[in-house]
Amino acid sequence: MSVKIRLTRFGAPRKPTYRLVIADSRIARDGDYLEAVGSYDPRTNPATIKINAERALYWLSQGVQPTETARDLLAGQGIWQRHLAAKKERKEKKA
Numbered sequence: 001m002s003v004k005i006r007l008t009r010f011g012a013p014r015k016p017t018y019r020l021v022i023a024d025s026r027i028a029r030d031g032d033y034l035e036a037v038g039s040y041d042p043r044t045n046p047a048t049i050k051i052n053a054e055r056a057l058y059w060l061s062q063g064v065q066p067t068e069t070a071r072d073l074l075a076g077q078g079i080w081q082r083h084l085a086a087k088k089e090r091k092e093k094k095a
Contacts (some may be wrong), residue, residue, distance in 0.1 A: 002026070005059060005066040005074070007040065008033060017041050020051060020070060022059050035059075040073060053079050061086070 002025040009030055011017040020038035023031070037059065038051030056074060060066075060083040066074060074080040 003034070003059075003064045005037070005056070005064055005070045007067070007069055015043065017043070020056075020073060022064060038073070049073055049077060051077050051079060053077065053082070057083055057086070 003022060004025045005020060005022055006025075006029075007018040008021050008023070009016055009018055018040040019036045020040060021033035022035045022037060023033035027033070035055065037055045038049070040050075041048040051074065056079050060079075066080075071080055074083075
């Protein structure tokens with residue numbers, strides 16, 4: 001099973017709001033998901049991004065890969081950089 005961090009769309013037509021979710025990549029965009037870890041509202045100025053960093057880092061440590069857009073949102077919050085630093089630290093500790 002290939003699990004990804006990706007966006008799922010909510011909201012009325014032409015008024016999108018997104019949730020950052022952990023989902024099987026074979027399931028439809030707005031289908032079932034394992035866990036919601038954040039939200040993204042592009043309609044506000046600036047865009048509103050709320051992410052549970054602890055849960056996102058947990059899933060990233062389990063090998064879940066984010067989509068490009070999800071990775072950009074995680075990087076904007078500093079979560080992606082924290083993940084890469086922790087990954088590098090684990091690699092150095094192992095060697």
